[in-house]
Each structure stands twice: as structure tokens, then as C-alpha cells.
Amino acid sequence: MNITVNITVKLRRQTSRHSEPTYQIFHIEADPDRTTVLDALIKIQNEQDGSIGFRRNCRNAICGSCSMRINGxxxxxxxxxxxxxxxENDTELVIEPMQNLPVIKDLIVDMTKFWDNLAKVDPYVSTASRQISKTEFLQTPEQRAKLQAAANCILCGSCYSECNTAAISDRFVGPHALAKAYRIMADNRDDRTEERIQKYNESGFVWDCTRCYNCNEVCPVEVQPLDRISQIKHEILANPDLPESTAQRHRHTMVDLVKEDGWIDESKFGVRVVGDNFRDLKGLLSIFPLGIRMVLSGKMPYPWQFQKSEGAIEARALIEAIEKAKNR
Incomplete structure (x- = not known):
């Protein structure tokens, strides 16, 4: 049974990327359980204000055109x-453009940076692997399954819009790009895996991710970008030929300290990671002011005050068991 109610729509309007945004209120009659947000926008555009700008195409969650922020x-x-x-407590349907990209008009954003960042990961099977041969480029079901989740990405931009790192860093390529990066790395037909691993180990790629999980929460097709980023990190950490970066040392140090003490001793952490165990003098000097502030504010225990966790032995045994299983 259809239940039509009055719905208040609060729509963010903006005439150009240089103008100040405003909000406009509309009222529509609709069944909330049978009406999509896109249906509501089309109804408003057709019946109340034809000047509203937004993108749409397939209406079947395939093309990714109509990505926008809906109630935050x-x-x-x-x-x-x-x-x-x-x-239950919402009184308005608030519709806004995606974040982290400049607004062209209303809900339409400029996707140039989004596409440029995607190009940085070179998301294509290598040319050498695609030389025409007498046989097809066959894959087994098992080989295909490795890249299936990443291959589902429709490049709608939802993950990029919610990415905390993209909000503050121009160099980070974004979760969409790294999901596509893993899709190529997992493809057995590509012959540039080693080169890709080295590239994604650089600044601006996987190690800039803050693991906020926002991308996983909003992905409409269950690509789970953070999981794909983690898989790339595992490939990097498993490569013994790569020079150890600060990001890699961060990961290794966390595990080592938990193995030693059951939890992380902050007085050792910065010295080992940024100072590279007293081998990086410049790194040590960079964290010295922070260390002083931490000591003065009581945020860092003195070495003689630090107490190992009561579960240190169990934590060490668990980590060693996992490492042993991975090396089989």
C-alpha cells in the first residue's frame, strides 16, 4: 500500500565554483519507501525549479553518475x-554535492582531479601483456575471483567524497584509484607487478591512507576500497627487495613492540620509526620538540615507569603463530 507524505527537501545551490553556496527548501508529496532520492530531484526539477543542476543516467546503480551527499x-x-x-528524527532530506571536488553548479562537481588521480596508478593491463596472440587471454575462475571485488568499481566518486586524506592532501590519489590499482596488480595477465609495487610504495599512494573506513561504508557496490588498499600494503611488506620506508618501519615497529611488551611503548616508538633507531639524526631532531611536549604533559611514560602488558606472552605467541602460518 502506498503511503504518501509531505517531504521537506533542503537542497544546496551554487551558481558557479566561485559563488557562495546557499540552501533552498522544497516540499514534495511522495511515498518514502517507494521513492528514490533521484526520483525526488527529478520531480522537483520538473514541477518546481527547472534550473537545478545534477547528473543522472542509468537510474540502476550502474553508471555512477548520480553520486552526491544525502543527509551527510x-x-x-x-x-x-x-x-x-x-x-526517525530527521525532518529534512538534505542533498549536497560531493566533497573534495570543486562545484560547477548545484550538485554537479568538476571530476578532473578525480580522473587525473586515477591516471596516476596506470589502471590498465600492461601493453606487453596485451600483444595479439593466436589464443585468447583466458583466466581461471580462481584467477578472476582475486580481482572481482575491485573490478566492480563504477567510479562514482562516493569514496573520494568521504575520504579524510583527500580532504587535506592534494598528493593522495584516493581510494578509487587504489582500488583500481589493486585490480590490475591482482590480474595475472599483467607483467608489471614489481614496478607497480614500487610505485604504490611512494608518497601519495597506500601509506597516506588513514584507515578511517569511510570509503568502505559508502561504496555502493561493495568494492571495499580500504580492503584493496590493505592488500596492496601486504604485497609491499612481503617484498624484501624494497628499501624500508618510514611507513613500512611504522608497521614493523608496531608489531615488534607488541611482541615485546604486549602493547606499544610510546617512548620507543618515535625513536624507532622516525629516528630509525638513532640512525636518522634529522628524523630524531624533528620529533624532539614533540617528545618534550609529551613529557611535560604526562603523555609519555619514562622507561622505568613503563609496564609490560599482563598478556604480553599471549600477544607474542599469537603474532608468531600468524607469522608462521603466513610463511607456510
Whole structure:
């Protein structure tokens, strides 16, 4: 049974990338359990204000065109029912453009940076692997399964819109690009795996991710970008030929300290990671002011005050068991 109710839509409007945004209120009659956010926008555009700008195409969560922020979270307007995104205490349906990209008009954003960052990971099977041969480029079901999740990405931009690192860093390529990066790394037909691992170990790629999980939460097709980023990190850490970067040393030091004490001793952590165990004088000097502030504010225990965890032995045994299983 259809239940039509009055829904208040609060729409962010912006005439150009240089203008100040404003909010405009619209009212529509709709069934919240049968009406998508995109349906609502089309209804407003057709019946109340034809000047509203937004992108749409397939209306089936395939093309990714209608990505926008809906009640504070990015997603596909064609996929979200109004009743799904409006909580019990919500009085308005708030619709805004994606974040981390400049607005062209209303809900339309400039995707240039998004596409440029994707190009940085070179998301294509290598040319040498695609030389025409007399046979097909066959894959077994097992080989295909390794890249299936990443291959589902429709490049809608929802993950990039919610990415905390992209909000503050121009160099980070973004979760969408790294999901595609893993898709190529996992493809057995590509012959540039080693080169790719070296590239993604550089600044601006996987180690800049803050692991906030926002990308996983908003992905409309379950690509789980953070999981794909973690898989690239595992490939990097498993490569003994790569020079150890600060990011790699950070990961190794965390594990080593937990193995030693059951938890992390902050007085050792910075020295080992940034100072490279007293081998990097410049790194040591860079964290010296922070160390002083931590001591003065009581945030860092003195070596004689630090107490090992009561579960240190169990933690060490667990880590060693995992390492042994991985090396089989």
C-alpha cells in the first residue's frame, strides 16, 4: 500500500565554483519507501525549479553518475530510497554535492582531479601483456575471483567524497584509484607487478591512507576500497627487495613492540620509526620538540615507569603463530 507524505527537501545551490553556496527548501508529496532520492530531484526539477543542476543516467546503480551527499553521507541518488536515508528524527532530506571536488553548479562537481588521480596508478593491463596472440587471454575462475571485488568499481566518486586524506592532501590519489590499482596488480595477465609495487610504495599512494573506513561504508557496490588498499600494503611488506620506508618501519615497529611488551611503548616508538633507531639524526631532531611536549604533559611514560602488558606472552605467541602460518 502506498503511503504518501509531505517531504521537506533542503537542497544546496551554487551558481558557479566561485559563488557562495546557499540552501533552498522544497516540499514534495511522495511515498518514502517507494521513492528514490533521484526520483525526488527529478520531480522537483520538473514541477518546481527547472534550473537545478545534477547528473543522472542509468537510474540502476550502474553508471555512477548520480553520486552526491544525502543527509551527510555520499551515495548514489538512484539507489537510496528516501525512507532509507531519513532517520526517525530527521525532518529534512538534505542533498549536497560531493566533497573534495570543486562545484560547477548545484550538485554537479568538476571530476578532473578525480580522473587525473586515477591516471596516476596506470589502471590498465600492461601493453606487453596485451600483444595479439593466436589464443585468447583466458583466466581461471580462481584467477578472476582475486580481482572481482575491485573490478566492480563504477567510479562514482562516493569514496573520494568521504575520504579524510583527500580532504587535506592534494598528493593522495584516493581510494578509487587504489582500488583500481589493486585490480590490475591482482590480474595475472599483467607483467608489471614489481614496478607497480614500487610505485604504490611512494608518497601519495597506500601509506597516506588513514584507515578511517569511510570509503568502505559508502561504496555502493561493495568494492571495499580500504580492503584493496590493505592488500596492496601486504604485497609491499612481503617484498624484501624494497628499501624500508618510514611507513613500512611504522608497521614493523608496531608489531615488534607488541611482541615485546604486549602493547606499544610510546617512548620507543618515535625513536624507532622516525629516528630509525638513532640512525636518522634529522628524523630524531624533528620529533624532539614533540617528545618534550609529551613529557611535560604526562603523555609519555619514562622507561622505568613503563609496564609490560599482563598478556604480553599471549600477544607474542599469537603474532608468531600468524607469522608462521603466513610463511607456510
Amino acid at each position: 553521507q555520499s551515495g548514489l541518488a538512484c539507489q537510496k530510497q528516501i525512507g532509507e536515508v531519513m532517520g
